[in-house]
Structure formats: C-alpha cells, structure tokens
Amino acid sequence: MTAEFRLPDLGEGLPEAEIVQWLVAVGDIVTLNQPIAEVETAKAIVELPSPFAGTVRTLHAAPGEVIAVGELLISIDVPAVAGAMEGVVDDDDDEVIPPNLVGYGATPRASGRPQRRVRSLASVSASDTDVLVAAPHDVLPPAPAEVRHERPRSTPPVRALAKQLGVDLSLIEATGVTGVIGREDVERYAAQHATPAEVPASAPTTDSRRETRTPIRGVRKHTAEAMVRSAFTAPHVTCFLEIDVTETSRLLADLRADRRLEGHRIGVLAVVAKAACLALRHEPSLNSRWDAGAAEIVQHHYVNLGIAAATERGLIVPNVTDAERLTLVELADAIGELAATARTGRTPLSALTGGTFSITNFGVFGVDAGTPILNPGEAGILGVGAVRSRPWEHRGEIVLRDVMTLSLSFDHRLVDGEQGSRFLAAVGDVLREPGRAMLLG
Structure with a gap:
C-alpha cells in the first residue's frame, strides 16, 4: 500500500517551507524516523524524519520549491508485513494514525475519542485502506477540488x-x-x-x-515581519553609555594565556553576557514581557539570553537557556556553539523561541553604536560596540584606554528610564571593573 506524508507544522504556525534538498531518491528504502529531506522555514533549516518504513515511490516537490503546510511531500510504498510500522487504528473509521515522530511532540489524536490497541500493519490489509496519510500537528486535509482556491x-x-x-x-x-x-x-x-x-x-x-x-522569503522575510511588528507595537527608548573597558581587556588576555582554559574562546561578548545576567537580577523589569491578551506583565525568573547572529539567510536570534546559571566559561562555550550552529543554518526551532532578553554585537563589524530593535516579546536588547583604544581621563591623567559604547533599547511600557539607566550602569560597572561582579553576584 502507499503511505503519503504531507508537510507538517514545524512550529509556531509557520505556513510554508522551502525544500533545500532531498536526502532520499525514488526507489530508496527508508526506515522509520530516517531523515528524508532538509527544509527551510522562516527560521531555520530542519531535517524531516520519515513517518513510515518502506520504499520511496514519489517525491512531490523539487529542491527550491516552496510548499504549504499540509501539501503532499512524499509517497512511500509500505509493505503490509509485520514490523513495517505501527499505528493507532480509530474504531469509527479505521483511520491509521502514524506513530510519534522524532522532533514533533505528541502523536495527534482524533477528537479525544478512545483508540483501539496499537497494532502493526500486518493486521491492516489493503481492504482496510489503500493509502496511509501522515500529517503531524493538526494539519487539515485539503478542501475538495471544487471549493479550493489555491x-x-x-x-x-x-x-x-x-x-x-x-x-x-x-x-x-x-x-x-x-x-x-x-x-x-x-x-x-x-x-x-x-x-x-x-x-x-x-x-x-x-x-x-x-x-x-x-x-523575499525564509529567514529574511520572517526577520522583516518581526522587526516591523516590534517597532510599531512596543514604544522603543534607547540610551547609551561610553565606558572604559581596559580592565576587562586585561582579564580576557589573562584568561587566554591560562593553559587550563585552552579550547575555550572567551571574548568580550561573553563578559557582556555575564554582566547582563547579573544586572537583570537587580533590574527584573528588563526581563519581562507585556501580555496584552491577559492584560498582565509577566516577569521571568530565569534568563533565556538571545544572541543576535548574522547568517547568509538573514538575522536570527537563538538563545542560551537559563543563561543566569552558567559560569563565564560555560556562557562563552554556549555562545560559541550558538554562533557555529547558526552559520550552518542548523539552529533548532527550540533555540529560536522563548527568549527573555537579547544582546546584539555591533562591534564585530567595527561599529561603535546603534539603536537595536527589540526582539518581539522581549523588554530589552543590549547593543555592544567595538572596543577602541582612545585618549581617556584616568586617575587625573589623559592616557590611552580601551573604550566601548553600550546601547540599550527597551520597551517603555515595561521599563522606565530610571530602570533602564540603572541596568545599563550596572553592566558598565562590571565591564569597567570586572571584580565588581563579586558584589553584584
């Protein structure tokens, strides 16, 4: 019999995806949960696992084609023999519901009705059904041809x-x-x-x-829509702070020279991230969100720290989960891993949702400052400028010091100017004197 697999909802209601490449060809034998294709959503490239075991019969989309959720993706000839796959058969209409797939959450059920025991396809003959359909996550079947307007x-x-x-x-x-x-x-x-x-x-x-x-599609399209939505939803305020980070530069040089830390790339971004996590403990309004539907302000007691990453497909903001619990070394490793994964386009969807506060690094492009736009749903985003050697007043003298500009944008519905300024000053204090982290902690 022939099993049909339609494009599932890959997360957050994304309506379509582009076929990047097929990992199988017509005639190939595939196993359950074997990756069969790479698709690019508006957020990331995702591998699709096969919901069936059998032989590939038809590939219904070509690489480069954009298909909508629910459209037919692949047909697989499934042998009606024991162990081919297992499914849940609905008592009323003998619908075969596919097993839970890797990466798709719980197996969908039909309207909460009781299901018969699980049985293998050996007991489902061609007289029961000629086509098995897999469409995880509430994908609706296409409308009849006479009423479709695709x-x-x-x-x-x-x-x-x-x-x-x-x-x-x-x-x-x-x-x-x-x-x-x-x-x-x-x-x-x-x-x-x-x-x-x-x-x-x-x-x-x-x-x-x-x-x-x-x-205009994929990550670029999603980023544009998110930035417009953010700019015209949350009233942005941006404030700036120019600071002497010479002591941070010396700390980083010492860490790089420490043989015990070989293999760990600890840079200024990691120190800024650590300083931001410490400052959020004292200014929690920057780590909250505005829930208009519930008419509530939601304050987070954890920090999922977003790190803006420029990729060939556009800007994405993956986040480090529970960043406030990590040491400086652990945070540096996590940021490095996020960046490496983002460059390959393999950032999982789970890392692109649930952020509570973000950082964007202008300095890596040689820029001193900017006015960052909030990641939708977050109260604040911290911009990090380039570190430059400049004449600076230090202990009554003008000397060359390492100087950086920080820029903080925040949602004025959630954060007052006083709170935003105190947060920025707290981050600056840590970067100016890294030893102050002992006091803030």
Missing part, C-alpha cells in the same frame, strides 16, 4: 518572472511530472501569446548586470 504551484523566482512578463500563472499548465510550473512553462506561454503590439521591438529587457532581484 494559487498555481510554482517557486518564488518563477512567480517573479511571471509578474515581470505580465503572465497569469492560473492560465499556465505545468509540463513537468511534479505538477510545478517552471520557468520554461512561463517563457513558453509568454512567447506563444505575445503579439508585436504587446512586445514592441524597443521594449526594455532585464539586464542582470544592472540589478539583481531576490525573492
């Missing part, structure tokens, strides 16, 4: 080309076996239906040397 299946670059050529995709029939409208289909249709009046000889042509058009 846009034609195509990729974003193809849709952009159709718009450029003035072609209505609903009039084009896909020629490929996947049913996806390709660039050749659009160009062929445009050529067949163009007239001299429609395309004059003097019509301008697209010159790729003069401009490049990139579809």
